[in-house]
Amino acid sequence: MLIEAILQAVTAVLVAVGLFFFLVGTVGVLRLPDFYSRTHAATKCDTLGAGSILLGLAVLGASRGDYTDGLKVLVIAVLVLLSSPTAAHALARAAFRTGLEPYTLPEARGGEDR
Amino acid sequence: MNRPYLLVVMLLVFWVVLTESLSPAEVALGLVTAIVIALGVSRLVGEEEARPLLVTPRQVARFLLYMPYLVKEIVAANIHVAETVLDPRLPIDPIIIECHYPLAHDVSVVGLANSITLTPGTLTVDVDKNKDTFRIHCLGREVAEAMPEGELYHHIRHVFEED
Structure with missing residues (x-):
């Protein structure tokens, strides 16, 4: 009983952490100035946000003595870990090859060689 | 395909x-x-012939050992994004740099490109496999200056390229 309660508390913490980073990712997409920097926020925060929530669900399954759900959730987590940066790369590469210039600070424009 | x-x-x-x-x-x-x-x-x-990613048991074992480091870096990357976007000043200074990371196998290129995207402040924009050049978008100058040292590159080389 106690173990069940502890595991449910762990689930709550993991899901809360996941939600926090989804929120941070959303704020990042809204506040950052251009496509490339927004992609940073969206990719990193979606990966950890989804990973943390999925891990929380696996722990929730384990608290009920159900481990097959946990394994399935881990498979999905690995898929997210692979697909999220791959999709970001596909988008960023398409943007770069179409000629989208990245945002730079006003004082950095023209001043430095790179 | x-x-x-x-x-x-x-x-x-x-x-x-x-x-x-x-x-x-x-x-x-x-x-x-x-x-x-x-x-x-x-x-x-469909345009390019997809070559199979050959993965040996040794590579899988080394990748599993690499996972804790990668997870630690993903958490650090998220904390970095949180610090950046929740800061009212929004302290960013973006730049695109090119780094020379020679790799022999397709699987290492995929592993390095995705690892760069998931670690703090960096995003793989383009990979030129013939010149072994990675084009990387960096959110700040400090990150951009650390990239040529190739910390991730050496990890990936150890995981996928060394015998």
Whole structure:
């Protein structure tokens, strides 16, 4: 009983952490100035946000003595870990090859060689 | 995609694992879904002949040892994004740099490009496999200056390239 309660508390913490980073990712997409920097926020925060929530669900399954759900959730987590940066790369590469210039600070424009 | 049926089989296995069901209706639905996805994807990647990513047991073992480091870096990357976007001043100074990371295998290129994207402040924009050049978007100058040292590059070389 106690173990069940502890595991449910762990689930709550993991899901809360996941939600926090989804929120941070959303704020990042809204506040950052251009496509490339927004992609940073969206990719990193979606990966950890989804990973943390999925891990929380696996722990929730384990608290009920159900481990097959946990394994399935881990498979999905690995898929997210692979697909999220791959999709970001596909988008960023398409943007770069179409000629989208990245945002730079006003004082950095023209001043430095790179 | 030179062998679309292989992708259909892989997607169908994934479907069956997730649904935990071999009932004809569910498998049929999975098969239809897998074929639709394979058709859609084949148009996206069909121009270049896809070479299989050869992975040896040693590489898998070393990758599993690399995972804790990668997870630690992903957490650090998220904290970095949180600090940046929740700061009212929004302290960023973006720059695109090119780094020379010679790698022999496709799987190492994929591993390094994705690792760079998931670690703090960096995003892989383009990879030139002939010149072994990675074009990387950096959120700040400090990150950009650390990239040529190639900390991740040496990790990936150890995981996928060394005997």
